[in-house]
Amino acid sequence: MSHIRLGSLAGYVFEGPFTLQGWRPPAKPGVYCIMYKPKPEKAPDKYAVIYVGQNMDMSKEGLPKNHDQYHCWVERAGGSPWKLFVAVYYPWADPLASNPRQLISLQNDLIAHYDPHCNPVKFDKGWQGKWVGEYTSSLTGPLSKRDANEKPI
16 A cells, blocks of 8 residues: 655645546545646656545545546646546544544645645635734733833742
């Protein structure tokens, strides 16, 4: 069984990659990444993640040909479905990821990390101050500066 590490700091061990054509998803929960090799001649072991999905019953995802993003995957892989690969993370290996919310969280984390071309929904990797707004406070100043009236305890 082959494995590939994916995610932030490559923290998740996925089974695969497997050629997507001929692979049949099991009736079990999982998070999957659809990939292709952008430079198969120069870098045959390098993959690009183009889609991330999840389901509590992977057999219901319609993989591969009945998935609604299949056409995007094939186009991204240069027009050939035989150039597509899949890697799968099964949550039974990790008790913390055994519920739908955890699968969705992992999926969203991977989408934010890889920004896959064929995922219609995108997630930002970072935090921006404009989301909360700017403010000043005497409580948020540097710790090294002391107020002139402050007395040490």
